[in-house]
Structure formats: structure tokens, C-alpha cells
Amino acid sequence: MSKDNDIYLVLVQHVKHICYQIRLCLPIGSPQNHVLLLSTACKQIPFLVYCKIIDSSIRLNAMIGKILDVDAIESNRVNLQLENIDMNALTKRIVSSFDKAAAKKEINLSFSPAPATVSVKGDMLYMTEIIENLLSNAIKFSRRKKSVSIEISVCDLYALLRIRDEGPGLTEDDKQKIFQKFQRLSAQPTEGERSTGLGLSIVKKYTELMNGRIWFESEVGTGTSFNLEFPKA
Numbered sequence: 368m369s370k371d372n373d374i375y376l377v378l379v380q381h382v383k384h385i386c387y388q389i390r391l392c393l394p395i396g397s398p399q400n401h402v403l404l405l406s407t408a409c410k411q412i413p414f415l416v417y418c419k420i421i422d423s424s425i426r427l428n429a430m431i432g433k434i435l436d437v438d439a440i441e442s443n444r445v446n447l448q449l450e451n452i453d454m455n456a457l458t459k460r461i462v463s464s465f466d467k468a469a470a471k472k473e474i475n476l477s478f479s480p481a482p483a484t485v486s487v488k489g490d491m492l493y494m495t496e497i498i499e500n501l502l503s504n505a506i507k508f509s510r511r512k513k514s515v516s517i518e519i520s521v522c523d524l525y526a527l528l529r530i531r532d533e534g535p536g537l538t539e540d541d542k543q544k545i546f547q548k549f550q551r552l553s554a555q556p557t558e559g560e561r562s563t564g565l566g567l568s569i570v571k572k573y574t575e576l577m578n579g580r581i582w583f584e585s586e587v588g589t590g591t592s593f594n595l596e597f598p599k600a
């Protein structure tokens with residue numbers, strides 16, 4: 368067991384090292400690099416092949432980003448830039464950015480903001496990553512023509528954000544593993560969307576770093592609701 372564990376740790380170190388090297392040497396996901404690639408290589412390779420290369424590079428870049436996020440969290444290198452975040456405004460912006468993905472699956476995406484402005488103290492980048500992952504999950508694991516709703520409410524001390532879907536729900540086994548790293552559980556993307564199984568482990572850690580709380584309610588065959596609670600600023 369301890370030998371297996373040693374091998375695992377060496378492997379993890381190796382993967383992290385490769386990720387850092389790739390990020391340092393080749394900003395593969397950056398638009399500038401795509402343009403450069405396009406101008407130099409497009410004449411020699413068919414356009415469809417070029418598109419596949421770009422798509423793979425974006426996927427690889429996203430995965431590397433997540434592995435590096437986990438590494439930063441685990442080695443306490445997350446540097447929170449705290450500011451007052453207007454949750455209604457931020458969530459509205461994020462929901463709009465998912466309009467296209469939802470429309471593609473004919474998913475009815477609705478947003479109901481808190482009745483008045485509510486601010487929480489948090490890091491804008493990490494808060495965005497948290498809400499984006501929960502919303503992308505709700506859409507990714509739902510079948511066509513289902514509904515996804517995002518609702519913000521307020522109580523004395525907290526802002527509560529609830530993301531509800533009519534997807535497949537979580538089994539008892541899923542519920543045990545849902546916030547662990549590299550968990551692709553019983554629900555599969557319904558239309559070939561990306562899935563690395565890292566998002567929720569990052570979401571939980573960022574939420575807790577910002578003094579928040581995350582929990583879920585779910586029933587197999589009915590859907591899942593992920594709930595976030597943050598102290599009001």
C-alpha cells in the first residue's frame with residue numbers, strides 16, 4: 368500500500384511538473400497562439416484538422432489550468448483578492464454567458480435575482496469559477512428540453528445562491544465522492560461536453576477559502592440542487 372502510495376505521489380509530482388512546463392513554454396490556449404498557428408500552418412493542413420487541433424489545445428489547456436488550480440490550493444498558494452461582489456450582477460453576467468450552451472440543448476435557463484442588491488466579500492475570479500462550474504454542470508448533465516434555474520436569496524447574515532437542474536440526480540455512491548478530485552460519476556455529459564472531474568473539488572475549496580458553504584440536495588431521476596452560502600459583506 369505504501370509503495371503504491373509512493374508511486375502515486377511521484378506520478379502526481381511528474382504530471383504537475385509537465386503541466387508547469389507546458390504552461391511556461393507554450394501558451395497553447397491563448398488566442399494569439401491560435402492566430403500564429405493559423406497563419407503559419409493553415410496553408411499546409413486542412414481547415415477541419417486545424418479546428419480539431421485548436422479544440423484539443425483548448426481542452427488540454429483547460430485541464431492543465433484545473434490541475435494547476437488544485438496544486439495551488441493544496442500547497443496554500445491561493446492568493447485571495449477580496450472585494451465586495453454584487454452577487455446579482457455577477458450571476459446575471461455568468462448566466463448570460465451560458466445562454467448559447469443552454470439554447471443548443473433547448474434547456475430553459477432562468478435567473479431570479481435577490482429583490483435588492485446583495486454583496487459578499489470574495490475574490491471575483493474564484494467566485495466566477497465557482498458559479499460557472501455549477502452552472503456548466505447543471506447544463507452538461509441535463510438532457511434536452513429540461514430546465515435549469517438559478518436563484519439568489521438573502522437572509523440576515525448570508526446570501527444564498529441555488530442552482531437547480533432536472534438532470535439524472537446523484538446516487539448514494541456519487542454523494543460520497545462528489546467533492547473529491549478526478550471524480551467522473553454516474554452522470555455523463557449528455558452531448559459530448561468536456562468532463563475532467565476536477566471542477567467540484569475546486570469549487571468546494573474556493574468556497575471554503577471565502578468563508579462560504581456548499582451543499583446539495585438530490586434525488587435520482589428528479590434532479591440536483593447545489594446551494595452556496597456566503598456571509599454578506
Ligand SMILES: Nc1ncnc2c1ncn2[C@@H]1O[C@H](COP(=O)(O)OP(=O)(O)OP(=O)(O)O)[C@@H](O)[C@H]1O
Nearest residue numbers: 504508550551552553554562563564565566567591
Ligand atoms: N448537477 C449534476 N447532476 C448530476 N451529476 C453531477 C452534477 N454535477 C456534477 N455531477 C457529477 O459529478 C462529477 C464531478 O463533477 P465536476 O464538476 O467535478 O467534474 P466535471 O464537470 O466532470 O469536469 P470539470 O472538471 O470540467 O468540471 C461529474 O463528472 C458528474 O458525474
Ligand SMILES: [Mg+2]
Nearest residue numbers: 500504566567
Ligand atoms: Mg464540472
